[in-house]
Every structure is written in C-alpha cells, then in structure tokens.
Amino acid sequence: MLDNNQLLRFTTAGSVDDGKSTLIGRLLYDSKSIFEDQLQAIETTSKKKGHEGVDLALFTDGLRDEREQGITIDVAYRYFTTPKRKFIIADTPGHIQYTRNMVTGASTANAAIILVDARHGVIEQTKRHSFIASLLQIPHVIVCINKMDLVGYSEEAYTKVINQFEEFSSKMLVKDVRFIPISALNGDNVVNRSENMDWYQGAPLLHTLETLHISSDINKVDARFPVQTVLRPQSETHRDYRGYAGRVASGIFRVGDEITVMPSGFTSKIKSINLYNKELEEAYAPMSVSMTLEDDIDISRGDMIVRSNNKPEAIQDIEVMLCWLNNSPAKPRAKYSIRHTSNEQKAMIKEVVYKFNINTLDRITGDAELKMNDICKVKIRTTKPLMIDSYRENRTTGSIILVDDSTNETVAAGMVV
Template structure:
C-alpha cells in the first residue's frame, strides 16, 4: 500500500478537528478506550453528542479554547491506502505551523463553513498551499446540514473559490460538500445531497493519483551516511546511504558526485529488506559504486548531464517563524537536504501580504509569520533545484547560529 500525507486547514471553528475525528471514527481507526475517553470528556463539557474533535485537539489549551494550536499528526489506514494527517491551526498567528504542516504533504484539505462562505483565511491558506506547491487540493464545504443541504449555497461557494484559484498554482482541485458532524459525504455518500454526484471525501483520498507527483526525471540522492563496516567479512564494503528525492537509479547507471564532479557507475542498490533493481522517491537506499571515489555526507549523487545548480547566491521565499525579525546583514545557518552551510542575508526584496497578494517593496524586516523574498549569500555551494521543480532539493530551513533554533523555512526561487 502507498502512503498519502495530507494536511487540513481552514478558519477557526470550520470543523477541521471534527472532520478528522469523523474520518478516524467512521473508518474504525480508533480504539474503544479512546472513544470512551472522548465520550466522557464530551459529557463533562455538557455536549449532547460525542465531540469527535477531541480526538485530535490534544493540548489542554486546545481543549479549553476549542481551537487547534499545534500541528497534530494522526495515522490511519484503509484496505486501499495508509494516511498521515497533519491537522494544522486556523489562527492567523499560527501561519508558521500551517507552513510546517503542509510543507511535505501530497494533498491539502481546506475547510469552509457553508454559512460563512469564502473568508480571508480561506484565501490565505489556499495561497500558502499554492506557494508550497502542494499538488492536490480539496475544498470541503462543511456544515451543509446547517444550511439545509442547499445546492445553491454550495454552488456559490464553489464558483467563488474557482475564480480565486485561477490566480494560484493548483494543479488538481476537488470541491466536496460535507457535514463532518453528521458524517455526510465524509466516508459514505450522503443521501441528503442527491444533487451532488462526486466522490465522498474518503473515496477521493483513497483514489487520488500521487505516484506521478514526484520528480522521476532528475536523479537526486543526498548522501546522509557513508557505511563502512569494521568486520573482516565486509572490509571492502563502502555504501552511500540516503533517501531518494528525485529520479530513478538502477545498477549500471552512470552517476556524478557533487561537489567533486567525479563520475562512476552504480554497482548495487540495497535497502533494509535486501537488494533492489531500482531506487526512486521516497525510498531510503544504500548505493554502492564500481569505483572508490571520495563521497561524504552532504554530497549529492546525480546524473552527469542532469545536475542541480551548485549555488552560493540564492533567492528564496522565506516564512519567518520567530519573534526576533529577519533583517538584511543577519548571519544564519542553512540546512539543505543533508548539507549545512553558513550564510548571510544580503537583501529583503519585499514582504508579501498573503491575504491580498500585495508586495510591500519598502519592508525593512520580516516579522513573525510573515513571508517575503530574500537574497542569501551562502559560504559554500548548495546543490539546489527551483522549488517548483523539486520540493525537496528546492526547500531548506534557516537556523539561528547562536541558539540552534529553526527560525525560518525557505523555498528556492532562483540560484546562481
């Protein structure tokens, strides 16, 4: 079975946590004792129904306020597919959590309250999903039970969102009317909305095609570890371990190692389960070469005529994640794939208003939760692709030199 990672987003009280609780409950992915605990808490809070949102809102502050603050990860499986859910916060001050939760997902699920329609947070989250190049988006028009399952209400919201989506980069969009509280169109098709002829949410999640989303053209294997066993039996063994983040590798293929530029051929590809005949994303593999060439952690294995850019000047879209603002002249650390490097912030081009898409060209700093285009000068070359080409070799994190705290997430726009 393959794995689908998806993130939920939307405004506060749109029902994200309830929807995830309903998915877990209706797909029988929770234990009896978990359900009993939720039922007890629901009764203690005075609800006359089982509040399934309590399955995901694990922090005490979340339960007290009835909102999601942190990114909550949940796991479940059906006979067709395994799932990892990132339940991301809706509050504007938790944009950094939203970016963190959605940065490596295959699909984003944005909820809209049918009573309120498209609001500022809906556009904000849709823009972030587009910025993060999430390949699939589902707009769930929730709480249809509170508008009498009215098709006119649904159609109006759908058309308004489709109009906004034309300004964004969203390759695949599905719009589904649901009621998370009542279970309409979540796991089973709803009899209350005979006018809707599309799939239920779970059916769409089970069948959305994600295999072609990954870049299978550009071979990229960042070396995480060099394996040299000390036993006499394997004294000649030298393997280079890492996770494939692009392309397909097979024994016999010619490869090049960056930064040295030395070439060789693949002799063997191994996994924890034994040898394989090919490696592709997101497999974790150990590659052995026919020649003894110098390869270290942080190096990049690629094809001789299809290499990433070796860059020290990088323009990137940065989401700033801490209270102390980002300013030109600041010294930082950058972690890109398996490589660390020192860097300096050369220039802040603009700060982007994610609600209006307006560029503030006069901005002098990036504050907490703000996004902007920044130029960096890296002390040693990084092997990058544009984020639009490969989200893994095109993304990196920014770390504070003094505290070792992650202070920003960045997406490569241009590099030289």
Template sequence: MTAVAEPVAETRSAGRVDLLRFATAGSVDDGKSTLIGRLLYDTKSLFEDQLEAVEAVSAARGDEYTNLALLTDGLRAEREQGITIDVAYRYFATPRRKFIIADTPGHIQYTRNMVTGASTADLALVLVDARKGIVEQSRRHAFLCSLLRVPHLVLCVNKMDLVDFDQAVYDRIVDEFTSFAAKLDITDLAIIPISALNGDNIATRSANMPWYEGPSLLHHLEHVHIASDRNLVDVRFPVQYVIRPQSTTVTDYRGYAGQVASGILKPGDEVMVLPSGLTTRIAGIDTADGPVAEAFPPMSVTVRLEDEIDVSRGDMICRPHNAPTPAQDIEALVCWMDDKPLTVGAKYTVKHTTRTARAIVKGLQYRLDVNTLHRDETAAQLGLNDIGRIRLRTTVPLMADEYRRNRTTGGFIIIDEASNRTVAAGMIIEAA
C-alpha cells in the first residue's frame, strides 16, 4: 500500500510532539465530515487506495467532486443517508503536533453521541453553514461544549464559497454568535471563515477572503496552547485494577493499575488512599515499556506502594494534603440521553471514575433551555437531550471534585439498572 505522499515526519527533536484531541460539532449538513476529510487530505494523511475508494463511491453516487466526507462516514446507513450517526475517530499529524479527531453527529437525536465525542476533547470545532447562520443545534452544541468545559472553541463559518465569500455574511454570524457565547463559560473563542469543500482557510490562508486577517484553521490547531488546561488539581489516580501475578518467579509483586487523571506521580512521593485515608509512599511506577521516573495525564501506569495496605478497584490515590472529600450528596448538571425521562425518586447506577454506586434522584432544581439559557424551575422531569440540574444521593461515597476543576473526577455517567443503558452524562457542581 503506497501513500499519496510521504507521511509527515516529526521534525521537532526537542521534546515530544504534543497531542491535541478535538471534536467537531454543529447542525446537520454543516460540513463536519467534509472538513475532516479535507484536513486529512491537505496534511497528506491518506493512502492512495483510500482516496481511490472515495473517488469511486463519489462517482457512483453521481457527485461532481470527490466527496471527502466519505472518509469518516463509515457506516452503510451514514453513506446512504449522507449523514453522520456514530462518532468517528480519525488521526493525523503535522511536524508540530499529533491530532485525534472525533467527528460527531449533527442530528438532535444523536446529541448523546456528540457529548461522548466532546467529553475528552481539548478543543471543539462548531461548524455553521454561512447560508443558514446560527441555528438551534449550533447553540446546543456550543452550550454543551461549555458545560463539558472544553477549554478552546473554534467557530468555523463554513461554505463561504456559496455566499460569494461575502464579509457581511461572516460579520453577521460573528456578531450573533459572540452575543450568545457571552452568556456561556467559554475561555477561548476563535472564529474562522472557511470552505471545507474547496480548502479555503483550511491548511493555508485563502486568497478568496483577503478581508480575513486571522490564521488558517490548521495553523490555529497547531499553535493553540493546551498544556496549562490540565492539572487544575493535584494528584488524582483512580485505581482500575489490582495486579498480583500468579507466577512462581514473581511472588511479591503488588501493583495498582489505572490512568492518571491529574497531577504528577513520582517514586518516593507520599500519597493517601481513599476512602480508607491510609498514607504511604510510592515505591515505583511501571508501564508496559518498563519503570518510569514519573507519571502524568493521560498515562496508564501501575503504581507500587511501599506499604501493604488495602487498596481495591474504585479507590483513589491522591496527596494527603490535597484530597477530594468523599461525598454522597451530589449536585450536578446532566444531559439526559434516554427516551424514558428522568423523574425525582428514580433509582439508577452511577459510574464515577472506576467506582460504581447506586443512587437516587433526590431533586430536580431546573431544566435549561439551550436557546435562551432560561431556567425552568417548574420542570418535573428531563426528556431526551434535555439539560438540567439535579441532586443525587449515592449509597457509597464518591471521591469527586468539581467538574470545573477536574473533568475526570468531576464527571460521571448514569446507568439504568434494568436495561443497563447509559441514560445521562453528569458534571458535578458540588459534592458533600
């Protein structure tokens, strides 16, 4: 298999190449899949057979151009309908940075898929059709990105070629969106006019829009600063699995495996294990490639402790003087993802980091209108795709932080006990 061009090499010798996770969002037919296809094409991340297959399918469909959206719409139903249903993940790299893209659906009934894709993103691209302007799904997805604390948001005003690259159209959309965004908790907002189909302002600046003085989309993605977005709290290490090799040659190994949620772990550090509150020190940190001198997000490692204390799945390793308070009363914003509505008094299973607990809904404080941000305090339930603030009481304590401080230890999912379906994604506001 030969590539269209040589893969982009990692030329930065000093330090490792950064990884940026970003998600696409927006309404149906705003061009999310086409944009990703264009990024893959312009960064020479496609193989010849991939491009040939897309060209063949495009011709069979009667398209007069190579439909780059087909690179991400992998399900048969997606290609037949010309829409994105599931979250598609794609990877590419430039000399400056590696990227993981989550292409999320635009249909309102697939909002839960969009939440899944954006939950781990460092940056979100919200696309709008220049002809249609800001629509309900544009606001919904921008609001969800704000709730999910995605640190960086880029509004891509797409299909500028269909409005003759008119600056007045762009300025009108910018004014409308910035007015809406002022009501949200968005720390970094960039707005870029593009044509994903033709490549205008994607990898390079477009000559068709001389009035735009900002960077191309790829330049912005390569240079957006993400290092300071993480580690807003000290060490958080949820224990996923206890490793005790059943081997005659290894008889005294006991390690605790998991993914570092925040902070930096080093051998010799004093740590506390919750909920027991026992303290010890780190004896060593192991990976699949051998021991390491330190561990940081999002590394998956095995931590060995100096003392043989009781540690099991669901426990949390942290600093003794900067530990989350085990909490059973949770105030949270939730995005409801099930056809069966949430009601006060209903019982569910809550999955928080590696810990699972049963919970009851003690109260529904309000339901949010994503268009006006109005709080309906008379709401008695949350329906599919509704967002609201609820109170939960769990049967066992959760080692939780506020979501604004740590997206991993501040987030959770709600599972229906009868069907085992994930029915909601939650963001902790307060835990006690």
C-alpha cells in the first residue's frame, strides 16, 4: 500500500534558531520514523552534550561540523513515511549567508514550511524565504509559528504574527498560505493536537502535510525534448539506426507526430520511440527515451525536438530573475557558461534591470553590483539561441544556471521571465 502513496517534497526555512531542525526531529520522532540504532546514537550524543532528554535537532544536523557548531550549514535531506504518504524533507539553513541553499532545497518542493519565532515575529529572513518560495512558485506555504510555549501559548501572539505575515505577503503571488501555532520542542500541534492551545481549531502539521493536494509541476501541453546524445550503435543488427536520446522535459510525443528541430528549423515526423529494447507509441515527461525520425537531419546535443504546431522561443537575449549564489560578486560584463536543459553556451550579463529590497519588496535601480544572495532581474546575452519558455509556464525549459568557467562553480540560478 505504501508503494502507491503520493510523494510530497517539502522544504523548511526560517531564521537562525527558529527551531527548524528540532521541528523535523519532532516529526520523525513522534511519527516513529527513527531507526533504533539512530535513536541510540542521538541519545548518546545528547548525553555527551549535557542534555537531559533527546536533542531532536541532531536528527537532521548530520554533518560533523554542523553538530560541533550547533547549526545547520548545508541542505539536509531526510525521508520518512506515514500510512498516508511518503515525504522528502529539505532542511535549509537559517543564516543569511546560506540563503542561496534555500533556492537549491526549494526548487523541487511541493510545499514550504516557514518557521517564525512567536517572540520575534516576521523578520528579514522570514521575508527573504517567503519571497524565494513565491519566486519558485511553490504551491503551498505553511507558516509554523514556533515556540508558542515561550509566549504562554497566547492566541494574541499568534494573531499578531499572522497579521505581520499577511501584510507582507499581500505583495507576493502565493496561492495557498496556512498558519499553525506549534511548539516543536514540546510537540504541540506537530504530530498530535495541542492540549495547551484549545483556541486553535485547525489541524496539526503532520495531518496538514498528509492531506495537501499535490499538483504536478510538469507542463503537459508544450512538448519539449532536449537532445542529450545521438545514438549510432556499431552492430550488424542496428547498423542504420540513428536515435536521439534524452529526457522529455514536458508534454507528450507520439509516433507520427510532426516535429521541428530547433534552432535549425528542420521538420520531420517521429518514426519510432524506444525505451531500452521496447518500442513505445508515446513518451511523456519525465521519461528518458530515444527517438528516430523519418528524415536524416543533422541533430546534436543541445538541440531540441518540439511539435511543429507548438514551438518555444529561440532567442539570444533573455530576461531572467536571478539569485546570485557565489561568494564573489558578479564581474561587470564578464562571460559565464549558461546551462539550460542539455544546452550549454557562453553568456554575458548585459544589464542589471533592478534588484529587490527583500524587506519591502521595492525595486532598486541603478545598482549593477551583484553580491551573494542578491535577487534581481537581469538581461543575459548568449552566443547561440536557447529554446526557452517562461518559468511560469514550464519550470524545466524556463530555468537556467550560470557557471564560472575558471572555477566550474555555479554562481547563479535563474528563472526566465
């Protein structure tokens, strides 16, 4: 029965010491998703640290230097299952210098849990993480107002945070926002309903996660097939075989479909679709297949096969919402490698159109310097055309990364406007 469960990916984010790791530990502990040897190891570590009980945060702070410093540095992925659903958790750091990690953790999430300390309310990191969740179009945002035990389980404190968040989030495109008052340390409203907050009539966090509607983020309309490699088997039985292998990024391809190869513009029809040794009548995202065409066309890695009646734009000047991820600032008019599906080209940041003030969501113009964690709209020029859709329409063909050729580091991630 569990194999047929829906999978929910969610990310946790919040400011430093808001209790993200404790919350995940409480979810795992109270839902009985901890192996006995893991529990014993955590109990031993907790005793060494001088804690009276089990330090729940240690269930996610798995790296040695994180345990020594008592902070979460990298994105920690954890998995657990309940009778109703499977879960993948991306626990992202709270420190402002690690905001870039949230972009990584949240890029495939169905939901975002944003923790707010009931004593401090909505602060800059809350706004930053909420804004990133909005940019990445995460369908569900759950605001967990934590440490309610430290404000006497006050409904007034809970309502105050809701008002602060709603005032800020009214400027963002967030489809579904829910609020839950919790105490991760004591377990109030995490897995079990709290007896200390009888004024709260909603569901606890785990029940909310188990019942969220999961909508696919795969575009089923626009057929896009980025070619990864050309298959030319050197065998007697397949001497004339010329297949184009890759992963269907979106949409559906069927044998007999009229297709166009971009950016060349050559047209043909799909002759066959193969998965290993099987021939298929159709392929859809995110299947990895190979295709053959009725005509012999010059196709190579980075080209894209699309249906002739539904083509993406093939352009070299692209407007992108960019999050700068690197410690080093962007170099003025420096060249980077841009990676988009299977296509890689040289690119240059032509112009910084504006940057965002995360606290107010105001646009800042006239500031062209990009530093780590900056979120901005830029114009990028590529050496050859890229076949793109907007991120809003297609998350796969609407996203790019920039790579520094000298260090091979990913310096920025972007969403095509």
